[in-house]
Amino acid sequence: MAPPTEALTPERILEATEEVLRRHGVAKATVVDVARALGVSHGTVYRHFRTKAALREAVTKRWLDRTTAVLADVTSGSEEPAAKLRHWLAALFDAKRHKAGDDPELFDTYTVLTNENSAAVDAHIGDLTGQLTAILQEGVERGVFEVGDLAATARAVFESTAHFHDPVYAPQWSRPDAPAAFDAVTSLVLRGLTPR
Amino acid sequence: MAPPTEALTPERILEATEEVLRRHGVAKATVVDVARALGVSHGTVYRHFRTKAALREAVTKRWLDRTTAVLADVTSGSEEPAAKLRHWLAALFDAKRHKAGDDPELFDTYTVLTNENSAAVDAHIGDLTGQLTAILQEGVERGVFEVGDLAATARAVFESTAHFHDPVYAPQWSRPDAPAAFDAVTSLVLRGLTPR
Incomplete structure (x- = not known):
């Protein structure tokens, strides 16, 4: 099985972010939730989107x-x-x-x-x-x-x-x-x- | 001096209400504040506007x-x-x-x-x-x-x-x-x- 980061494109992160927003709402959704949904560390998410604000904007x-x-x-x-x-x-x-x-x-x-x-x-x-x-x-x-x-x-x-x-x-x-x-x-x- | 209720028209009450809203904001303004600004009892205000909601609507x-x-x-x-x-x-x-x-x-x-x-x-x-x-x-x-x-x-x-x-x-x-x-x-x- 490929490591989960293998196919970790910005698009996959954004898909997961939308799903997390849908589930938790904008006030409660965190980068940790997004990382967890993708099976990666939050540091990995931050390598693609440098801040939570950048992720939200994207x-x-x-x-x-x-x-x-x-x-x-x-x-x-x-x-x-x-x-x-x-x-x-x-x-x-x-x-x-x-x-x-x-x-x-x-x-x-x-x-x-x-x-x-x-x-x-x-x-x-x-x-x-x-x-x-x-x-x-x-x-x-x-x-x-x-x-x-x-x-x-x-x-x-x-x-x-x-x-x-x-x-x-x-x-x-x-x-x-x-x-x-x-x-x-x-x-x-x-x-x-x-x-x- | 005429009693303050003498000239108490709906228009005067509404003017005072606007002034109270301006001073206290919509969350804090009360009918008692309006009555006080007019020098009358809140019962007198309620004779013209039967509820606080009616006063706000007017x-x-x-x-x-x-x-x-x-x-x-x-x-x-x-x-x-x-x-x-x-x-x-x-x-x-x-x-x-x-x-x-x-x-x-x-x-x-x-x-x-x-x-x-x-x-x-x-x-x-x-x-x-x-x-x-x-x-x-x-x-x-x-x-x-x-x-x-x-x-x-x-x-x-x-x-x-x-x-x-x-x-x-x-x-x-x-x-x-x-x-x-x-x-x-x-x-x-x-x-x-x-x-x-």
Whole structure:
């Protein structure tokens, strides 16, 4: 049997960290718990993540990156730009709603962690508005969007749809009128991008 | 000298309640403190507000109604509908930003109270989206807005501008780029209402 450190990748440590967070909650989870779950010493974990704060930041980034990856697929797809933007916003809403609804305790844990790791959140928002900028640019090139400042408008699209991705609104996502509210805001935003 | 109960209106009690909240914070403020500030017995206060919860709800409503009144003046004004809508959104942002920036402790107190009094908040949102509906209707009548469902669109305008009125975003309102972000979202929304 290979020694347990053999295949100890950062990804395996982060998987174990998420599992420990799920089980113990953010206040009680320790690096020792993570090491124990992996069958290694806590020193071994610290060789990959130099502090508990670095480990927490990395696991937060991994959680946010999962959503980014789903949306990157939409961004690089072949849909017509207006359909693609609607799809992108719906996929973001869907990803967040699932994270919140399928495992509420883990979602709450990550809400605490994102509040502690604003640099990871800012980078995540940068990734997402970068994707939005690419979609807007494509629409401008094809003549289906009319946009002054691409980056500022991408940010405005992101902020104007916050009701459907910012975790502070998570309690409203399961309301029966949430899909209609999403449609109303998305349609208003899309109309705002259409040339006249 | 008239006895202190002579002019004891609900408004005077609510003024004193706000002052007590400002001084003691929401956790420590009591009805006895309010009565003492007015020079009356707590029984006298209870004759106007039957429970401490009713008093807290009334003072929350009064705080929210101050913003509603400012916006009602904009709504009933004679500006052209697009200018009026921009003015209304700017006045809302301005009112919230001042409440948050001028007296942060009282703002935090009211944030706690609004979280406790969701019925008062829902009524407030109903008042504000009612004003938005009136402005949209005016724009449709004058042919400067194109709107399908007036009430749903009013709600969408309100939700899409949440970054600039929802207290959860208050920490961002003093950032140097906040006015530019507000302009970008407002312009996007206004374009979304313009007929093509």
